[in-house]
Structures are given as C-alpha cells and as structure tokens.
Amino acid sequence: MSRSGDVTQPEPIKATTSGTVPASLADVARDGSEAPKQMGAPIFEARDVNVHYGDKLAVRDVRLAMGEHEITALIGPSGCGKSTFLRCLNRMNDLIPSAKVDGEVIYHGQDLYASEVDPVQVRKHVGMVFQKPNPFPKSIYDNIAFGPRVVGMKGNMDDVVESALRRAALWDEVKDRLKTNAFGMSGGQQQRLCIARALATSPDVLLMDEPCSALDPISTARIEDLMLELKKDYSIVIVTHNMQQAARVSDRTAFFTVDLADEGHRIGHVVEFDQTDTIFSNPSDSRTEDYVTGKFG
C-alpha cells in the first residue's frame, strides 16, 4: 500500500530536551518484568503512567511497550481505564479539564508529555477512531478534506481524498457519490469513513476505541480485515470488549483490571501484557485467565 499520495506529512514533533532514545524493552514489558519476544522497535513506551481525574487516581503505573507495525489490544472489564490510557497516547486527555497524566509516554524517542511538545502536532501523528462512527454533517469528500485543511493544506484535495478512501477500503463504494452527505452511508461505511478521515493527515499510528461495537458482524469483519491491511503501514492500538476480535487481529494484548482503593473508588492497572496467543492460551495470571475465558468481567 503506497503512501506516496500523501501531501500533508506532518512536521516532526519537536524533540524533547532529554532526547530520549527508546530504551531496551527489558524494563517495560510483561507487567514490567521481562521483554516480550520478537517485538521490533516500539512505537510507544508508557513508563509509569498514572492518570487522575480531579483528586481520584483512575489508572496506575502503566508500563507497556507497543510494537511498530503491530496491533496492540487493550482488554479488560468496564471502568479499568482502557479508554483513559488510550487517550494518553495522543494527548486527548488534555481535552478533559480534570484529567492529569503523570509519567512518560515515549513516541519515536520523545516524551509526548514534555512541556515543549504541541498536542495538536501529536494528534496529527497519532490519529483516533471512536466507538460510534462520528462523521461530520458534511459531504464524504469534505469529511476527508477537513483535517488536511485544518493543518493548513490549500487547494485541490482530490488526491488526498482518493488516497485516504482507498486506504480505508471505501473508494470503490463511494467514488460516485463523494459530494453526498456522509450521513447517507451505512454504519460500517461511516466507520471506514472515520478511519479514512483519521488517515488523511498522514499519521503513523491509529488509536481505536471499540471501533466495531456499534457495527454488525459483516461490517466488523471488514474493519478487522482493514486493520490487518493497515498495520503494514501503521501501528494500531485497539480497545475492544470482543475477545474474539482481540484474538483475531492483535499481535499483543494488555489485560487491565480494576482494584478497589482504600477510599472506595476503583483504580485500573495492567495485570499482564504478552503476545496475544499467550494471553489467550497460556496466561500467567489467573485473573487474565478468568477474564479471557469469560468467568469474570
């Protein structure tokens, strides 16, 4: 899949003063204890990430390395902090006034939370797709052209629109109706449009928060096929409640759970992180086993 049609390569994110090079994986993988096998360069390393909403700790001590050109699945019961952690990877939590993120999220050797990093730049590199397809009330064409225009691209967007729609496996279905309203598409098509929209600013990572939970099985299968195609060019982190989906598409899986804090509120954390087949067939923690076999959650 070619990305040569990309016209809007984002500016590199400004380097941090620390200029951190991704460290050995030895200290970040498998719940912090040992390196997972055969991971290439990590696209992200979360180091001791804690997230508070107001004065309440919601997610604690997340240490994960996510592989480049891999699909990493985040699974676990409701409220364990999957969405909260996912939003740390493109600074979307900045948009929630009460949220406070501590720790480091290293992306291409740079801490995304370093003071000089511009969150808008981060979101150009790290795109996001949400649970419910959320196209703008605009034409299919303008949905795709919106992001590149926001980041300053001028003039004809035909090539950008076609390239993004092709990469999202939607071009053939919509090429004759580009000027029609996106709300006239099916739910599955709308979700692929949202994926195309996220790709239009040439990110290298896609974050997907339960991208198929509002879709029928056929649309879900199309998105899963698309994810497997996209990982050749992108790195993907997906939150899913669908165990089969995690098993089908992901290379590695992190299992989160929640514990009750002394003060009575619930705090999410990672129990186990490993290759997906290990998590599903031979997990090392009984809580993971209970969850993936449906005994809990």
Ligand SMILES: Nc1ncnc2c1ncn2[C@@H]1O[C@H](COP(=O)(O)OP(=O)(O)OP(=O)(O)O)[C@@H](O)[C@H]1O
């Ligand atoms: N905007 C917010 N303000 C305050 N608390 C929040 C906010 N968003 C999430 N939380 C809290 O943080 C914790 C983790 O929530 P989060 O939505 O990340 O969980 P999740 O694993 O994605 O759950 P689900 O599977 O239901 O989507 C929960 O206790 C939740 O109530």
Ligand SMILES: [Mg+2]
């Ligand atoms: Mg969630």
